[in-house]
Amino acid sequence: MSKVFNIDEYENSLDPWGYEINPSDAVRRQWFHTFSSSIPKSRTLDIGAGVGFISKDIETHEYVGLDISQTSTSELNTYFAKIGKKNTHKAIKGSVLDLEIMNLGTFDFIISTGVFYEHYLGKNRSNLESQLKSVSDYGTYLLTIHIADWQTLIPSLGFIELDRWQYPYREFTHELILQRRVV
Amino acid sequence: MILTFHKVAAISKTFWWIDNDDFYRILNELEGREFVYLDDYDSKNLNHVVVTFDGPYSVILEYAAHELFRRGIPFEVYVIGDYINGNNQFDTVEPLTDFCTLEELKTLVNLGGRLQWHTRTHQLGISPQTESIVREFTVPQELVEKFPNHFKHFAYPHGNATLEMRRIAKTLFQSAASVDDGDPEDKFYLPRTTVGPGHSFKKFDLTLIIVNHNYGHFFSECIESVRNQSLMPSEVHVVDDFSGDGSRDLLPTLVDKEELFLNDKNLGIVDNFNNAMTRVTTEFAMFLGADNYLHPRAIELIGRSLSKNPVADIAYFDMMIVGPLGWELASKVNAKKVGHSTRDNLDLFHWEFPDFTPESVEKLKSNNFINGSAVFRTEAFRSVGGYKKSYPEDHNLWVRMVENGSTAVRVPNPLLYYRQHSVSQANTALNALLEVKHLRRLNSNLVQENSILGANQTNQELTKTNQELTKTNQELTKTNQELTKTNQELNQNLLLIRNSTIWRVTKPIRVSIELLKKFVKH
Numbered sequence: 001m002s003k004v005f006n007i008d009e010y011e012n013s014l015d016p017w018g019y020e021i022n023p024s025d026a027v028r029r030q031w032f033h034t035f036s037s038s039i040p041k042s043r044t045l046d047i048g049a050g051v052g053f054i055s056k057d058i059e060t061h062e063y064v065g066l067d068i069s070q071t072s073t074s075e076l077n078t079y080f081a082k083i084g085k086k087n088t089h090k091a092i093k094g095s096v097l098d099l100e101i102m103n104l105g106t107f108d109f110i111i112s113t114g115v116f117y118e119h120y121l122g123k124n125r126s127n128l129e130s131q132l133k134s135v136s137d138y139g140t141y142l143l144t145i146h147i148a149d150w151q152t153l154i155p156s157l158g159f160i161e162l163d164r165w166q167y168p169y170r171e172f173t174h175e176l177i178l179q180r181r182v183v
Numbered sequence: 184m185i186l187t188f189h190k191v192a193a194i195s196k197t198f199w200w201i202d203n204d205d206f207y208r209i210l211n212e213l214e215g216r217e218f219v220y221l222d223d224y225d226s227k228n229l230n231h232v233v234v235t236f237d238g239p240y241s242v243i244l245e246y247a248a249h250e251l252f253r254r255g256i257p258f259e260v261y262v263i264g265d266y267i268n269g270n271n272q273f274d275t276v277e278p279l280t281d282f283c284t285l286e287e288l289k290t291l292v293n294l295g296g297r298l299q300w301h302t303r304t305h306q307l308g309i310s311p312q313t314e315s316i317v318r319e320f321t322v323p324q325e326l327v328e329k330f331p332n333h334f335k336h337f338a339y340p341h342g343n344a345t346l347e348m349r350r351i352a353k354t355l356f357q358s359a360a361s362v363d364d365g366d367p368e369d370k371f372y373l374p375r376t377t378v379g380p381g382h383s384f385k386k387f388d389l390t391l392i393i394v395n396h397n398y399g400h401f402f403s404e405c406i407e408s409v410r411n412q413s414l415m416p417s418e419v420h421v422v423d424d425f426s427g428d429g430s431r432d433l434l435p436t437l438v439d440k441e442e443l444f445l446n447d448k449n450l451g452i453v454d455n456f457n458n459a460m461t462r463v464t465t466e467f468a469m470f471l472g473a474d475n476y477l478h479p480r481a482i483e484l485i486g487r488s489l490s491k492n493p494v495a496d497i498a499y500f501d502m503m504i505v506g507p508l509g510w511e512l513a514s515k516v517n518a519k520k521v522g523h524s525t526r527d528n529l530d531l532f533h534w535e536f537p538d539f540t541p542e543s544v545e546k547l548k549s550n551n552f553i554n555g556s557a558v559f560r561t562e563a564f565r566s567v568g569g570y571k572k573s574y575p576e577d578h579n580l581w582v583r584m585v586e587n588g589s590t591a592v593r594v595p596n597p598l599l600y601y602r603q604h605s606v607s608q609a610n611t612a613l614n615a616l617l618e619v620k621h622l623r624r625l626n627s628n629l630v631q632e633n634s635i636l637g638a639n640q641t642n643q644e645l646t647k648t649n650q651e652l653t654k655t656n657q658e659l660t661k662t663n664q665e666l667t668k669t670n671q672e673l674n675q676n677l678l679l680i681r682n683s684t685i686w687r688v689t690k691p692i693r694v695s696i697e698l699l700k701k702f703v704k705h
Contacts, residue, residue, distance in 0.1 A: 035525050100249065122193020125413075126207035127246070130253060156413075156479045160503055160597055162522035162531055180522050182533050183596050 014075055017114075019053045024170045028113070028145060029054055031167055035178055036109070039141050045107040047096045048115035052076045054145075055111055056089075064104055065091035097127060100134040107135055113145040116153040129155045140181045148175040158183050185224070185233040185360055185375040190240050191247040195380045196278050203246050205380055208414075210254065211483070212384040215491045218256045220297055221336045221358055226367040234258040235360070235375065237301065237338065238271065239283040244291055252294040260291055261301035261338040264323060273305055285329070298333040300356070305340045307348075316351050336360070344372055387486030388466040389558065391416040392459050393441075395423045395473035396449070399430035401602065402437060408476035408600075409441075414483035418442065422459050425449040453576050457569045460561070469558040474602050478503075481598035485558050488594045496589035497581065499539075499557035501597040504532040508603035534601070539591040547585060551578040556599050563589045 019025040032054055041060040049055060049065030050072045056065070056079060063085075065076050076091035094102055096115060110132065115121075121128065132142065132155050144154055148166060159179035166175050189199040191206045201209075216232045224233050234251065236243050239260045251258050268284045271277055283291065288298060302319040311319075322334045335357045339348060342362030349371045352359040358370045365374025393405060409419055419441040423430050425448050434443060450458060456470060467489070471477065485498045492498075503521075504513050506529070513520070513532035521533045536552040537543040543552060555577035564580070567587050573579040585591070680686055 038523070038525070123195075123202035123204040124193050125204055127203050127250070130250065158596070160478065160521070160531070160533075163524045163526050165526055178522075178525075182521050 013069075014051055014071060015053075019050075022170065024168075025053070027167065028169060028174060031165065031174075031176055032111075032113070032143070032145060033058075035163055035165065035176055036111075036141075036143055039109055039143075041109040043105070043107040044109045044111065045104070045135060047099075047110065047112040049073075049076060049091060052079065052091070054113055056080075060109065061088060063089040064107070065089075066094050066096065066099075067091065068093065068095055096131055097121065097124065099131040104135055106137045106140065108137070108140050110136060110140060110142045111144075112142075114147075116144060116146060116155070117150050118152050119150075121153060125153045125155065128153055129158070133158060136181050138181055138183070142179045142181070143176070144179075145174055145176045148173045151175065155179075184229075184231065185221075185235055185373060187362065187375040187377045188234065188236050188243075188247070189238065190242050190280060192242045193246065198379045199277060201378065201380055201382075205382075206247060207250065209378060209382060209384065210250070210256070211487050212490065214487050215493055220257045221259055221299065224358075226373065235299075235338070236260045238263055238305075239267070239288060239291065239298070240271075241281045241283050241287060244283060244287050244294075248291055248294040248296060251296075256295070258296050259299050259336065260288075260296050261299050262288070262326075262334075263301050263305045264303045264326065266305075288330070292330065292333070298330050299336040299338065300334045301338045302340050307340055307343065313347060313351070316348055320348075320351055320355055322355075338375075385490060386417065387414060387482065387489070389416040389482065389486070390418040390420060390463045390465045390468045391471060391482070392420045392422060392456075392463075392468065393471050393473055394455065394459065395421065395426060395430055395434065396455075397426045397428040397430065398473040399426060399428050399433045401474040401604075402430065402434065405471065405473045405476045406437060406441070408479070409471070411479050412477065412482045413480050414486055416482055417465050418463075420444060420459060420462060422446065422455065424451075424455045453570045453572050456576070460564065460569060463561055466561060467558050468561050468564065469556055471556050471599075474604065475556070476600045476602075478596070478598045478600070480596075484594050484596055484598060488592050489558070492590075492592040494590060495592040496560040496563035496584060497553060497557050497591035498559075498594060499536065499553040499591060500594040500599065501536055502534045502554060502599045502601045503597045504534055504603060505529070505600050506603040507605045512601075512603050533597050535595075536593060538593045538595075544585060548582055551575070551581065553577070553581040553591060554599065554601075557581070557591075559584070560589070563587070 015021075036058070041058065043062045044055065044058065044060040044064070046052070046055040046063070046065045049067050050069070052065055055063070056076060063080075065073065067073050067076075070093050073091035073093045077086070080086045080089040080091070092102075096112070116128065136142070136158075142155070142159055144151075146154065147169070149172070154177060156179070159181050161177060161179050163178040164175065166173050168174070188201060188206075190196075191201050191203060193203055194200070195202040195205070213232055217228075217230045218232050218234065221233055221235075224231055234256060236247070236258065239262050243260065248258070263282070266273070266282050267288065268282065270279055270281050272279065292298065300320070300322050303323075304319065307316065307319055319340075320337065327334060337352050337356040337359040339352075339359060339361055342364060344352075344359070344361050349359065352371050356371075358373060360373040360375050362375055363377055365372045367374060391409060393402075393409065395402060398405075406421070409416070421434060421438050421441050422444045423434055423446060425431075425446045431445055434445070444459070444462075446455065446458075459470075460468065481500070485500065489495060489498050504518050509532055510530060512518070513530075513534070516534055518532035518534040520530050522531045523529070524531060536554075547553075557577075563584055567580070567583045570576045570580055571583075581591075
């Protein structure tokens with residue numbers, strides 16, 4: 001928690017946390033697919049998508065990857081163009097706290113891994129919930145994966161918990177929570 | 184009541200900053216009050232609330248205005264004219280913070296804000312001349328033209344309001360506000376309440392009572408759900424009704440800040456619940472079975488709902504049906520399947536209840552829709568004599584309360600996870616808990632042993648060091664004695680030399696040599 005988030009370093013790097021080379025992250029991706037495989041996905045939003053390490057290849061009709069890094073979003077858009085999905089899949093630069101004014105419409109599957117931390121977003125849980133409400137509908141699934149000891153912002157208002165799963169991740173414990181909006 | 188906020192942001196930096204979650208909490212606490220513009224404010228109406236911001240800080244647009252807009256809450260922003268598009272450089276004790284640009288002020292207006300005047304520079308001496316007051320108090324024509332129907336109200340800088348300032352304010356505005364001083368009767372010296380971090384307007388005064396009878400295996404999940412509430416109850420009581428499953432050993436190890444009560448005999452539901460209620464001193468109470476658990480926002484949402492409906496004596500809510508036998512109850516009550524747990528390989532169901540309407544009330548006697556964990560007003564509970572031995576006891580209580588004039592409000596969220604469990608599940612959970620208990624005891628013993636071992640080891644090391652020190656001390660004493668002896672011998676020898684004949688005979692020669700040395704030197 002004491003590590004200061006260096007946004008410039010993050011913005012200029014394609015893999016600032018070494019996901020591609022760390023076996024723990026391959027495990028993380030595996031758990032993500034285990035818990036999300038049965039969820040119907042028409043429109044998917046990945047908040048903090050980066051270069052799409054977790055979600056770029058999931059089966060979904062439409063995909064939006066949101067990230068504050070221009071470098072990452074450009075890279076992800078290049079990937080979608082390369083695989084012939086640029087009409088349905090896109091990455092855009094932006095913050096989760098601006099979702100409401102971005103007019104992205106609503107999604108039936110929202111993912112976020114390693115974003116909803118107080119040291120990134122401040123004491124903003126209520127605002128975060130309002131933002132997520134603006135991009136979700138009755139029935140929307142929300143799947144989050146975070147370091148268990150650090151997560152204090154995981155939204156809950158309007159969402160109910162379906163699943164919770166913990167597994168070792170690097171020197172920490174990861175917690176996967178699957179929720180669904182039912183009001 | 185006129186509230187004064189300064190800055191709302193992700194993090195509170197000083198007393199004048201409120202973090203976003205605090206801001207939302209304060210708005211929640213004020214739900215049920217009538218939010219008005221200053222134009223409509225009646226200081227005698229205790230239900231009226233005006234939200235004002237001192238200074239059009241850009242963080243207000245970023246963190247507060249959109250939420251006020253979502254909730255339909257009007258707000259006023261006091262503008263310091265010369266610093267539009269600038270910052271608060273005049274406020275040297277505060278972190279440098281940007282003010283809105285003209286475009287951003289327009290956005291604030293579009294979100295329901297009204298702009299009011301807070302002087303040109305926010306800097307007036309203690310006894311300013313009339314002309315400097317007039318200059319500071321006058322809104323520039325270009326601003327008036329850009330924002331017609333705004334700038335009708337005024338706030339004194341630093342709350343300073345001399346009689347001359349008030350006289351001038353009366354000629355230019357419809358009202359003027361001070362800071363924390365003021366007189367509600369004087370439209371040109373209205374008091375405002377400064378809102379700082381942690382400021383609270385209304386506490387939801389609730390005692391949550393967890394009741395356990397042979398549900399020790401589910402207790403951890405239940406109490407953790409209470410501890411993880413976004414709004415904590417005033418008091419949490421845990422009551423064990425003489426369980427025979429090991430709960431009486433287990434609960435004291437799991438209960439921490441909560442109050443624990445262990446019944447000496449099994450009272451049964453009605454007597455146990457009534458007995459637990461004798462200890463309640465808060466405005467509201469609720470029971471939670473130890474085999475169930477709460478949604479993390481349950482208390483907050485119930486509190487908000489009761490705040491909006493202050494006459495209601497009961498607040499009830501939807502439920503999630505969980506557990507291996509959930510499907511059975513769900514099919515009986517027509518609850519909707521809303522998901523599947525991969526971990527437990529079980530379905531989850533949403534049990535919705537009707538709103539509290541004259542039509543639903545008519546059917547309450549035959550068809551209960553208020554669950555046993557509904558929150559109720561303590562006084563209303565007592566006025567009907569509490570629970571009676573008439574099954575189902577909670578249904579009977581709600582019917583009597585409603586017949587006695589109580590009204591209820593429904594929170595349309597599933598706030599309780601209602602567990603339908605099987606014997607095998609209970610036993611699996613019980614085994615796991617007993618294992619945890621065993622491991623805890625083992626750990627505790629190990630910690631104790633480790634502590635004893637650690638103490639013994641330290642003691643041995645200290646003894647060894649002490650012995651080494653004693654040895655060194657002895658050696659030093661011996662060396663000292665030897666040195667003293669040598670010194671004495673040397674002194675004795677020196678005396679012998681000085682008293683010898685040869686030393687006395689050679690004295691003139693030594694003196695001559697010394698003199699010769701001095702002569703050569705000069």
